Amino acid sequence: MKIVAFVVVLLAVLGLAPASASGSADAGRLGTVLARGELQVCSTGDYRPFSYLDPAGRWSGIDIDLAGDLARRLGVRLALVRTTWARLATDVGSRCDLAMGGISVTAERARLATYSTAYQRDGKTPITRCPDVARFETTAQIDRPDVRVVVNPGGTNEKFVRTQLRHATVVRYPDNNTIFGELIDGRADLMITDASETRWQSRQHPQLCAVHPDRPFTDDEKAYLLPRDPGQLLGCVNGWLRAIRADGTYSAVSRRWFG
The missing domain is CATH 3.40.190.10 (Periplasmic binding protein-like II)
Structure with missing residues (x-):
């Protein structure tokens, strides 16, 4: 089966297919992920409870758990790539397929990369x-x-x-x-x-x-960061976010960390 057709079939099975998905669509980065058999996710590892890399090299956090869920639903293994806040937007697309880990939406990052739909409000x-x-x-x-x-x-x-x-x-x-x-x-x-x-x-x-966490100084959103030209990977991630909210996965993972 050609990789483009495989992508469309897989997305449909997972319920993650974007409305524009078709057999002639460009599989792009999503096709690369599936062919590689590995989802490469950048994270800083220093922002608990979203992402943490301990001295023994073990990763944990809300977005680490969710990255594993996304990889599992795609039928690929997860590979976590350490990055920094300063390099985040440039590492996406060059060192990894997307970035996860409590990332705030900013205009500066949006000029260099693409955001998923927001999954949390913060400030x-x-x-x-x-x-x-x-x-x-x-x-x-x-x-x-x-x-x-x-x-x-x-x-x-x-x-x-x-x-x-x-x-x-x-x-x-x-x-x-x-x-x-x-x-x-x-x-x-x-x-x-x-x-x-x-x-x-x-x-x-x-x-x-x-100090007044229910009344922060700013009103911000958190989302996942993808390459500037994410192709069908963007529709896949957005569809997955809809799915985990609908089936209770997101709530269950959040409760484990936030109580």
Whole structure:
């Protein structure tokens, strides 16, 4: 069976076929994935609970579980590729087929790559030591020279801090896996990150509290990142997102991590 016909048949069986799918469609990257027998997914491995690579080389997280589900439904193996927030949009298409791991939708990334439909709403909000919550409820309270804001470089957290804060002392910290220790140990006063991460981290570290995670400073979306010309892979991923919401897979995976 020719690979294009195989792609269309497989998508139809999975219930993932885009409306434009036809026997003459260009299989593109999806055909490559199926012929290779492997779905290559980029992830930073430093953004829990979405994606984490531990020192022993084990991956875990919501989007790691979901990447495995997508690969399983396509009948291929999953290969995870470590990337960074700064390289994310350029690695997609060159080092991997798509990127997953709590990726916020931004215009900068959209110019270099293609987003799937959004699967979660989120927004930037502070996390700090619990006694200090009332000190950092507004950007005006935060944007003071005596306030130390720790930030991981290369992503939307740094972009928010650089564009919204003019006077606060910005402390760059390269390891997003251990960055919350800077707050616990008193070397920084707060971090501004996605509300979903502040909720999860505050459960792991009782010393830390999320600041109004239900009322974040921004209203953002999370989605998966694909190459600029994704072909039928985009319809496949979007169809899969619809399917896992309908059959309860997404809710079950989210509950495992968020409770």
